[in-house]
Amino acid sequence: LNFLEAQLSIKNKLKEKGIFWVALQNGFDFASSGTSIDIPDRFFIYTLTWINWFFEYLKKTGKASGEKIEELKKVIGTKVKATGFWGFNQNNIIDKNEVKKKWAIPESKKVFLLVPFSFGSSLKHFWIKFVYGTDNKLLQLFLNLFSGSSKDRFAEQIKKRENDQQLIKSIREFCDKNNAFLLVKSRKKDPVRKYLAKVADKVLYDESFYPTTIMECLAISDICLSFYSTSVMEAACSGVPHICVAPAVEDWNDLQNPYFETIFKEMSDFFDFQGVSWKLSIPDAIKKLKQASFSDFNLDKSQLEKYHQKFIGDLSGNYSDNIIKEIESLE
Numbered sequence: 001l002n003f004l005e006a007q008l009s010i011k012n013k014l015k016e017k018g019i020f021w022v023a024l025q026n027g028f029d030f031a032s033s034g035t036s037i038d039i040p041d042r043f044f045i046y047t048l049t050w051i052n053w054f055f056e057y058l059k060k061t062g063k064a065s066g067e068k069i070e071e072l073k074k075v076i077g078t079k080v081k082a083t084g085f086w087g088f089n090q091n092n093i094i095d096k097n098e099v100k101k102k103w104a105i106p107e108s109k110k111v112f113l114l115v116p117f118s119f120g121s122s123l124k125h126f127w128i129k130f131v132y133g134t135d136n137k138l139l140q141l142f143l144n145l146f147s148g149s150s151k152d153r154f155a156e157q158i159k160k161r162e163n164d165q166q167l168i169k170s171i172r173e174f175c176d177k178n179n180a181f182l183l184v185k186s187r188k189k190d191p192v193r194k195y196l197a198k199v200a201d202k203v204l205y206d207e208s209f210y211p212t213t214i215m216e217c218l219a220i221s222d223i224c225l226s227f228y229s230t231s232v233m234e235a236a237c238s239g240v241p242h243i244c245v246a247p248a249v250e251d252w253n254d255l256q257n258p259y260f261e262t263i264f265k266e267m268s269d270f271f272d273f274q275g276v277s278w279k280l281s282i283p284d285a286i287k288k289l290k291q292a293s294f295s296d297f298n299l300d301k302s303q304l305e306k307y308h309q310k311f312i313g314d315l316s317g318n319y320s321d322n323i324i325k326e327i328e329s330l331e
Contacts, residue, residue: 008039015041020330024086024323025050027230028270029259038075041330044323046085049267049310051076057262083322084313088237090211094219103202105220109181110294113217113240114171114200115226117164118254120190126150127251131157132282135165150250157251162282165195167245170289171225172199178293185217223297225285228255232270232277236307241297242277245285267311275300276307 011021023040030050037043037054045051055073058064064072105111122128130143131154140158147154157163175182184200186192192203207213214231218224218238224231225243235242249255249264263270272279278297280288288296305315313319 011039020327022323022327028053028233028263030054038072038079041079042326043075043080044083044086044326045080046082046313047309047311048076048082051080051082053262053266056266057258060262061258081322081326082313083326084317084319085233085237085311086319086323087212087215087234088312088317089320090215091219091238094211094216096220099216099220103183103204105181105183105202109179110222111220112171112175112178112180112182113221113224114182114184114196115214115224115229115231116184116186116190116192116196117227117245118190119164119193121187123253125253127154127247127253130154131251132163132247135161135163137161153250157282160283162286164193166286167282167289168196168199170286174289174292175201180222180294183217183221185214222294228260228271233311236276236304237312239299239304241299243285243297244271244277244279246271246279246281248281270311273303273307275303 014021020041021039022042022044023037025043025045028050030045055069058069058072099105100107117132119128119133126143126147127150130140130147134140137158141155144151144154144158172182174180182199182201184192184196184203186203186205188205192200197203204213204217208216214234215238218231218235218240221235221238221240223241223243224235225245226232227245227247229244232242232244247255249260254260271277276299308315313322
């Protein structure tokens with residue numbers, strides 16, 4: 001998935017033995033290895049939309065000169081192929097009834113899938129620890145005295161209790177009101193917090209490799225909520241409406257890297273696409289979910305098709321087959 005120019009000598013030795021080297025786009029942040037996009041014999045991306053974002057990223061970061069960017073553009077259509085999101089094909093082998101039975105989810109309940117905030121893997125700055133990550137107003141306001149130039153903004157969020165515990169409380173209220181099962185899917189590097197585990201109906205980490213646990217979760221879900229996560233695309237693949245909770249860029253330092261800066265500029269609709277994914281601020285999400293129902297997030301099939309074509313691939317869904325055919329054609 002990731003490779004470096006230093007590995008070019010290995011690739012050349014492999015080629016001498018008739019072994020080809022191919023690479024897959026592994027998420028929206030694939031540009032970390034993108035300056036070497038011309039090194040593999042084939043680089044498979046989801047759609048050409050991602051190439052436009054990729055070149056904008058290179059320009060913004062200065063990771064490649066104008067001359068190098070022009071060189072990279074020449075491999076589009078030869079080495080770089082838009083074949084679709086290969087993870088989509090897992091849907092074909094998932095039995096929804098078996099998954100629900102395995103996790104003891106009642107047939108009578110709809111499923112609200114929560115991909116929780118990434119406390120474990122996010123940069124540990126003040127907002128995460130003491131504003132969004134804590135629900136103790138007195139302690140928060142005291143600590144906020146030492147937060148510097150953001151003090152006034154944080155104080156307002158603290159007073160209004162715009163934090164994770166309040167969001168979880170709203171999600172639980174939504175589930176109770178709408179007879180929904182609260183399914184939580186996280187990763188080991190992002191341990192689920194005790195207050196969430198207490199109110200969740202089931203907590204899962206990565207239980208299986210193929211099909212992946214997230215795709216099994218989505219196969220049985222009626223709605224998915226996450227925080228600027230690639231799960232928005234996986235939800236679209238599964239035909240599941242998605243809510244993107246959007247912390248302010250100035251608060252969450254993880255959003256201040258060039259990946260997000262360029263995706264917000266070039267492809268902001270990746271997370272906010274009418275009828276497919278609804279982007280809500282933290283206060284809006286807390287307020288809206290308390291009184292919302294599933295019908296407030298109805299999937300628009302025509303919009304879903306547009307989302308597919310722009311970010312995921314054509315509507316055939318034969319994405320893994322496309323990759324295999326491309327590999328078989330290598331000489």
